[in-house]
Amino acid sequence: MKGKGEPIIEVRGLKNSFGDQLVHEGLDLEVRRGEIFGVVGGSGTGKSVLMRSIIGLQRPDEGEVEVFGEPMLDREENEAKHIRRRWGILFQGGALFSTLTVAENVQVPIREYFPRIEGQLLDEIAAYKIVMTGLPAETGPKYPSELSGGMRKRAGIARALALDPELLFLDEPTAGLDPIGAAAFDQLIKDLRDALGLTVFLITHDLDTLYAICDRVAVLADHKVVAVGTIPELLALDHEWIQEYFKGPRGRAAATIAKDADR
Amino acid sequence: MTSVATFTEEETKGDGLLLRFSGNLTLARLGRLPERLNEVNAQKLAVDLSDVGRMDTVGAWLIYKLIRDRKAELTGANDEQAALIEQVGNADVPVKVRPDRTNPFQRVLTQMGAATATAGTTMVGLLGFFGALLLSAWQLMKNPRRFRMNAVVQQFEVVGVHSLGIIGLMSFLVGIVIAQQGAVQLRQFGAEVFTINLVGRSAVKELGVLMTAIMVAGRSGSAFAAQIGSMKLAEEIDAMRTIGVSPMEALVMPRVLSTVLVMPLLAFYAALLAMLGGGIFVWADIGIPPITFIQRIREVVPMTDLWQALIKAPVFGLIIAMAGCFQGLQVEGNAESVGLRTTTAVVQGIFLVIVLDAVFAVFFTAIGWL
Known part of the structure; x- marks a missing residue:
């Protein structure tokens, strides 16, 4: 077993730009094994672009990205595949394949990487993954278009977990969910982390999520990570955006709720 | 760390069988394990996990199935493994993968009817x-x-x-x-x-x-x-x-x-x-x-x-x-x-x-x- 606390994602000197518009410059980031790592930042600060750079959907102009201690840029497709097998990704809308049922969606990564697994075992794996993400059993044979937004996200998580990844990327997991659904989703992420020993990299706008489940939070502003730390550590910093973010009316409300929950 | 999952069989008293697992019980290292498990034939089963390296939910599921279907007795599991097996067990609810299929004749008839109605x-x-x-x-x-x-x-x-x-x-x-x-x-x-x-x-x-x-x-x-x-x-x-x-x-x-x-x-x-x-x-x-x-x-x-x-x-x-x-x-x-x-x-x-x-x-x- 690899130890907790060692770096699982390392980003150094990342630079991204679209035409004249600079998104990141000199961005450094380190995510440690076993933690739930939140990324926050105003709209347009490039949170999604950062995630896409790490998982290889966006080629950065400059910089280095290492995941599981392996460099991710300029890899052969075959080698990259072995690394991709070890992570799961939940896109914002779930990104389920619309022509497949939920259970078939969960089976897609397994069929792709381990075609030897088939028949009953494959169906059983899909079944327990679906139930583990808190979906009712009737969801299995349904198509994505028949599901609500929250269920689609849970199904997306089930697919992301199909290969028992060590690392889970979540892009705004609670966006568009009602407060009850969002709280349940936070709990689900935490439970899955504890049960499966995952590392979670999550982008969010949701202050409640940050307080409830994130071990460390990175703040994106001015094209780079301006601060990383636990929320009390961030609160102690004298940065304009951070103060406004956490001490604004919504930030204070979330903090109160978190305190009440701890009691 | 990269060894394929496998097991050895040991006779125990009273025509029982002890399955001693070793290697990594993970999706990537499964090999022919599921088929071999199906071929095991014994009245009383016991499972020993003390030599197992890593285990993921798929491995846990296979062990859980031995316990559920064959009343196997579990020994040598560390806390993490036991917790994982319990987690998987909690998620054991029958789930259908595909919607039920109607018979082809009925399906064609339904489609024809639906198409006619749509045209109308x-x-x-x-x-x-x-x-x-x-x-x-x-x-x-x-x-x-x-x-x-x-x-x-x-x-x-x-x-x-x-x-x-x-x-x-x-x-x-x-x-x-x-x-x-x-x-x-x-x-x-x-x-x-x-x-x-x-x-x-x-x-x-x-x-x-x-x-x-x-x-x-x-x-x-x-x-x-x-x-x-x-x-x-x-x-x-x-x-x-x-x-x-x-x-x-x-x-x-x-x-x-x-x-x-x-x-x-x-x-x-x-x-x-x-x-x-x-x-x-x-x-x-x-x-x-x-x-x-x-x-x-x-x-x-x-x-x-x-x-x-x-x-x-x-x-x-x-x-x-x-x-x-x-x-x-x-x-x-x-x-x-x-x-x-x-x-x-x-x-x-x-x-x-x-x-x-x-x-x-x-x-x-x-x-x-x-």
Whole structure:
């Protein structure tokens, strides 16, 4: 077993730009094994672009990205595949394949990487993954278009977990969910982390999520990570955006709720 | 760390069997383990996990199944492994992977019924849409200031001017093909000169207008459905309604009107270009000079042929634009529906145009416009 606390994602000197518009410059980031790592930042600060750079959907102009201690840029497709097998990704809308049922969606990564697994075992794996993400059993044979937004996200998580990844990327997991659904989703992420020993990299706008489940939070502003730390550590910093973010009316409300929950 | 999952069998007292697992019980290292487990045959099973390296949920599931189905006894599991097996066990609820299949005969019958019902409702819907269009035209006539001239002119450009190139080229080539095919056949009777009749009459009466209609359906009918469909998805249509703007007046009317107005012009243009293509071929192949060609055309193509084309063209334009806008407004749910409705708009438009063309042919023959 690899130890907790060692770096699982390392980003150094990342630079991204679209035409004249600079998104990141000199961005450094380190995510440690076993933690739930939140990324926050105003709209347009490039949170999604950062995630896409790490998982290889966006080629950065400059910089280095290492995941599981392996460099991710300029890899052969075959080698990259072995690394991709070890992570799961939940896109914002779930990104389920619309022509497949939920259970078939969960089976897609397994069929792709381990075609030897088939028949009953494959169906059983899909079944327990679906139930583990808190979906009712009737969801299995349904198509994505028949599901609500929250269920689609849970199904997306089930697919992301199909290969028992060590690392889970979540892009705004609670966006568009009602407060009850969002709280349940936070709990689900935490439970899955504890049960499966995952590392979670999550982008969010949701202050409640940050307080409830994130071990460390990175703040994106001015094209780079301006601060990383636990929320009390961030609160102690004298940065304009951070103060406004956490001490604004919504930030204070979330903090109160978190305190009440701890009691 | 990279060893494949496996197990050894050890007899225990009282015809029991101890399965001693080793290696990594993970999805990637499973090997033939599931099959081998199925072949194990014993009254009493015990499972020892003390030599296992890593274990993921798939490994845990296999162990859990031994415990559930074969009443196996678990030993040597560390806390983490025991917790994982319990987690997986908690998630053990039967889940269906695919919806139940009905038998093929019933399915085909259901599909046929559903398709018939859809065709019926679509036709009724299209009729209702035509009514709504007439009503909105009446409203506009009472209140001419609400008429959107700019939108009509803009659609005129998109539907008409922008398609001149492709329609011209297509008609020109079709004219050449007809002349060439006609010349080959008619030469056998020594009646090559009648190629001019063939080109002139078919181009003016049928091909010009029909080919144009098909091109407009493919180019503009589909565009109408896609534009209005994506506006519907983005709730733009709903926003329009709540603000008090009628989508019928703002979106449908300009498109229908401009298509109706531009179709006769395009059809006439297409007929001219087809005759040009035919004329050039006749000149090059049979040696009939252009001046003679034009003279012959004036003699053999009756004016009624042109009237027929000019009467049919706006009707076809109406059908195409209506099918496009109607299907666009039927879009619901997701982006897939936009694609589906766009296809339907084109298919429906072309189908109705050809049906109506047949009706027109019978009608014009009956009134003596041969």
